Amino acid sequence: MSWRKDQGRAERGYHHGNLKEALLQAALDLISKKGPAGFTFADAARMAGVSPAAPYRHFRDRDELIASIAQRGFEQFESLLTQAWDDGRPDTVSAFERVGKAYLAFAREEPAFYSAMFESGLPVDSNPTLMAASERAFAIIRAAAERLAALAPPGTPRPPAMMMALHIWSMSHGVASLFGRGDAARRKLPMSPEDLLEAEVLIYLRGLGFLTDRNPGTAAADEKPAGPWGKPK
Amino acid sequence: MSWRKDQGRAERGYHHGNLKEALLQAALDLISKKGPAGFTFADAARMAGVSPAAPYRHFRDRDELIASIAQRGFEQFESLLTQAWDDGRPDTVSAFERVGKAYLAFAREEPAFYSAMFESGLPVDSNPTLMAASERAFAIIRAAAERLAALAPPGTPRPPAMMMALHIWSMSHGVASLFGRGDAARRKLPMSPEDLLEAEVLIYLRGLGFLTDRNPGTAAADEKPAGPWGKPK
DNA sequence: GGCTCATGTAAAAGCCGTTCACATGAGCTG
DNA sequence: CAGCTCATGTGAACGGCTTTTACATGAGCC
CATH class of the missing domain: 1.10.357.10 (Tetracycline Repressor, domain 2)
Structure with missing residues (x-):
């Protein structure tokens, strides 16, 4: 397991040490949960354990993230x-x-x-x-x-x-x-x-004329070609 | 031209008279300009000339609009x-x-x-x-x-x-x-x-085996079928 | 040890969504 | 026409978000 600077969780000094990465990770989590519209910059900051202004040291704005x-x-x-x-x-x-x-x-x-x-x-x-x-x-x-x-x-x-x-x-x-x-x-x-x-x-x-039947022995467009969507019984 | 209750612009009384329609129209304008994310409820209200709370009489929330x-x-x-x-x-x-x-x-x-x-x-x-x-x-x-x-x-x-x-x-x-x-x-x-x-x-x-050549006289998959993407010179 | 600068914070301004108590007046009832 | 009622609009307020600004911290270098 990773040990130090885990998820912004544990005790950390004034500096995060890996904020940019943590923000990207947090954003991924949030977007997959609530869609790109539901994701907020502030939430990502919170999840990384920093103030809402901190992300601006790493991304010009929300769109850049x-x-x-x-x-x-x-x-x-x-x-x-x-x-x-x-x-x-x-x-x-x-x-x-x-x-x-x-x-x-x-x-x-x-x-x-x-x-x-x-x-x-x-x-x-x-x-x-x-x-x-x-x-x-x-x-x-x-x-x-x-x-x-x-x-x-x-x-x-x-x-x-x-x-x-x-x-x-x-x-x-x-x-x-x-x-x-x-x-x-x-x-x-x-x-x-x-x-x-x-x-x-x-x-x-x-x-386009390619042979796509599973069994490439037969030529295309012959007698009763089987459909690629599954054989009829 | 339409005359009365034009675009929420002109002098109107306390009641708008056609707010729901005006809001839908305003939202269409805004969405086409700035995308569905950029569209704001308040903007639509402003464009219709009403207070930011008025739309809530017609739509439960922004999503419903x-x-x-x-x-x-x-x-x-x-x-x-x-x-x-x-x-x-x-x-x-x-x-x-x-x-x-x-x-x-x-x-x-x-x-x-x-x-x-x-x-x-x-x-x-x-x-x-x-x-x-x-x-x-x-x-x-x-x-x-x-x-x-x-x-x-x-x-x-x-x-x-x-x-x-x-x-x-x-x-x-x-x-x-x-x-x-x-x-x-x-x-x-x-x-x-x-x-x-x-x-x-x-x-x-x-x-799928359909005849799709422009000139439907020919059978499909014959000698030198022309490609549907345009004839070679 | 001391300096410097990247990195983080606090506070504030401005916007938005949403709610609530209250105002207005259109339309019905008599 | 008087009066009532209820749909519709207002103003103010709350909390949250984005972004900016002045300030704090401390890691890395001399």
């Missing part, structure tokens, strides 16, 4: 996507799907980061650092799409990788936003968000 | 989608695409409604009326999907309409959320959100 969190979120997001993509191993298509699942997993398991990144109403493009982090995360999807595009069946026009990447991103984001977080306020589904997204991506890839 | 706006938003949304769908005229596929475009148009032209409906962090399922309005809007997409599913090419398994509807919804919502509003903070695109979504939907429909 949220931006910092979004920043870290994009970094973790990038790392998660990179790991999921795993440079296309063992095969491009299944790695591609893993990326979609990772997107959903991130939205579900890190709702505070996800909120800060996508739902906080921050002007993303006004903050170059933040923008860059977001671009780096998207670049993973972009790279994956590039590799996939290169596999386009011969004889068919090669789809633009950028467009594919944007499509995949919007699907993942749409599913995550609408149905992603179990706890919060959403809608009942006949299937899990993961399955929903997987079917969506598979149908989309098939629309 | 936002919920009212979301409610109206869903109603307008439903009506817009209904109109776009036009009962599947002149043909199912093109009507289906019109629905997608209508989704984007709504997000762009009514950002305040859109924010209140999808980005305000309201617990949608805690408000039965709101939930019902949202269901009615989704029902349009659902009905369109149903009609489309019935057109599935013979010999192929018929896709579940509910799943199709959820897919289309998530695509539309994803594109709208990520790239939808021109003014606000988003990302640069190599194509318009409308074109992006149209291509996405067409590829998806093709993946």
Whole structure:
């Protein structure tokens, strides 16, 4: 266990010693509990055991704290996507799907980061650092799409990788936003968000002419192709 | 022009006469300008020319006002989608695409409604009326999907309409959320959100085995099918 | 040991949401 | 038209939040 300077709790001198980190941590807790709107600067200060003015030594204002969190979120997001993509191993298509699942997993398991990144109403493009982090995360999807595009069946026009990447991103984001977080306020589904997204991506890839059936022995668009949404009995 | 009780501006007696409506209107203005988080109850009251306590005669609290706006938003949304769908005229596929475009148009032209409906962090399922309005809007997409599913090419398994509807919804919502509003903070695109979504939907429909080429004379998945994202030169 | 500057505090101003007792006057009742 | 009533608006007040300012503390360096 960590020992000293635990959570701002225990006896500490005039100086906190690690306030910036403690504030970020507290903010994450609060945002995941009450959403980015419900989070207050004062609460975070209280949780860290300092006065309401102390945070201003580390963040220009409340928005900058949220931006910092979004920043870290994009970094973790990038790392998660990179790991999921795993440079296309063992095969491009299944790695591609893993990326979609990772997107959903991130939205579900890190709702505070996800909120800060996508739902906080921050002007993303006004903050170059933040923008860059977001671009780096998207670049993973972009790279994956590039590799996939290169596999386009011969004889068919090669789809633009950028467009594919944007499509995949919007699907993942749409599913995550609408149905992603179990706890919060959403809608009942006949299937899990993961399955929903997987079917969506598979149908989309098939629309591009990729072989997406589980058993890659068969050609696409032949006699009675099985639907990617599950076999009929 | 309207004449009396104009905008809360002019001389009015002790009673406003139409405060509820004026508040909703003011809130719409404010939300579209500063986002649902930036909107304040007091500001709306000021804009309507009444004291900060007056709104409480019409709304239990700030959240109820936002919920009212979301409610109206869903109603307008439903009506817009209904109109776009036009009962599947002149043909199912093109009507289906019109629905997608209508989704984007709504997000762009009514950002305040859109924010209140999808980005305000309201617990949608805690408000039965709101939930019902949202269901009615989704029902349009659902009905369109149903009609489309019935057109599935013979010999192929018929896709579940509910799943199709959820897919289309998530695509539309994803594109709208990520790239939808021109003014606000988003990302640069190599194509318009409308074109992006149209291509996405067409590829998806093709993946389901529908004939989506512009010229419906040709069968799908034949020699050198043209990509739905635009012809190569 | 003493200086300096980053870091934290206290106090205050201004805003917001919300409540409560009270004021007003629109519309009904007779 | 007189009078009553109740929906609707007001003013003042409370507590909380954000942010600023002047001041306090003490960690790190000479």
